[in-house]
Amino acid sequence: MGAVQRLATVVMVGLVALAVILVMYAADEPSRISHAEELQQEAAITRATANYINLCLSCHGPAGEGLMGGDGRIGLPLGGDTYATEMNQQATENGEPISGGMEARYDYLYNVIYNGRGAMPAWGASVGGQLNDEQVHEMVVMIQHVDWNELYNEAIHVLGGYPTPEPTEAPDDSAEPTAAPVDPDVEPDVELTAVDIAFDLKVIEGTADSDFVIKVTNNGNADHDFVIDELGINSGMIPAGQSVFVTINAPAGDYTFYCSVPGHRPAGMEGTLTLS
Numbered sequence: 001m002g003a004v005q006r007l008a009t010v011v012m013v014g015l016v017a018l019a020v021i022l023v024m025y026a027a028d029e030p031s032r033i034s035h036a037e038e039l040q041q042e043a044a045i046t047r048a049t050a051n052y053i054n055l056c057l058s059c060h061g062p063a064g065e066g067l068m069g070g071d072g073r074i075g076l077p078l079g080g081d082t083y084a085t086e087m088n089q090q091a092t093e094n095g096e097p098i099s100g101g102m103e104a105r106y107d108y109l110y111n112v113i114y115n116g117r118g119a120m121p122a123w124g125a126s127v128g129g130q131l132n133d134e135q136v137h138e139m140v141v142m143i144q145h146v147d148w149n150e151l152y153n154e155a156i157h158v159l160g161g162y163p164t165p166e167p168t169e170a171p172d173d174s175a176e177p178t179a180a181p182v183d184p185d186v187e188p189d190v191e192l193t194a195v196d197i198a199f200d201l202k203v204i205e206g207t208a209d210s211d212f213v214i215k216v217t218n219n220g221n222a223d224h225d226f227v228i229d230e231l232g233i234n235s236g237m238i239p240a241g242q243s244v245f246v247t248i249n250a251p252a253g254d255y256t257f258y259c260s261v262p263g264h265r266p267a268g269m270e271g272t273l274t275l276s
């Protein structure tokens with residue numbers, strides 16, 4: 001073989017090798033992008049976890065279980081061993097897809113975190129909160145993708161033990177329950193619905209000095225009750241999905257009703273019953 005021929009062969013082999021490398025590199029493109037995205041998501045979750053432990057854990061709990069943790073926290077569940085994980089991370093509720101899927105859920109979570117709602121403070125910077133747009137975005141990414149067991153372990157590690165909630169008032173379970181089962185033959189005077197974490201009515205008007213029947217329904221996921229201290233009314237705990245009748249016969253006046261589950265009254269579960 002002449003020198004020119006040898007050179008031509010070397011160049012040809014080199015070109016083929018280069019072509020093979022280019023094709024393989026191009027074929028790997030999607031996995032390189034998703035790997036970069038994965039790293040980005042992990043970094044976002046790490047930063048959001050630190051913010052969560054500082055700003056959110058006191059109300060939403062170390063595993064995101066919030067008021068369903070039963071230790072007096074008032075935040076709605078965001079994850080952990082509650083219905084919220086399925087909703088936030090699969091966009092389903094009881095196995096059924098929620099409308100709009102993960103994107104609609106993203107928008108919903110972003111909006112509540114940014115603007116606040118009820119006893120939940122607003123965190124968005126433009127409405128006076130401590131988190132900029134990117135940090136709110138990362139918080140939502142975290143809620144939608146974090147492994148709550150890992151967040152829990154991180155919280156215990158950072159805080160040096162289980163983070164005890166602020167002490168709240170004890171549940172008022174001293175009194176005998178004064179509620180009765182729902183009687184299908186009786187039309188209640190008013191229907192009051194408890195959700196997480198509110199009553200649908202802030203003001204109830206009723207008749208004094210005669211039986212006034214309130215049907216109290218718990219449409220939330222956590223337990224709630226209905227208490228009026230001045231009248232010795234205490235429905236006892238109403239499990240999720242159940243209703244009771246509370247009958248009140250009292251003189252004219254304003255009475256405060258509330259839910260005695262720790263943390264629920266400060267979160268807004270109270271109202272006024274006016275009898276006249």
Ligand SMILES: [Cu+2]
Binds near residue numbers: 261
């Ligand atoms: Cu309650």
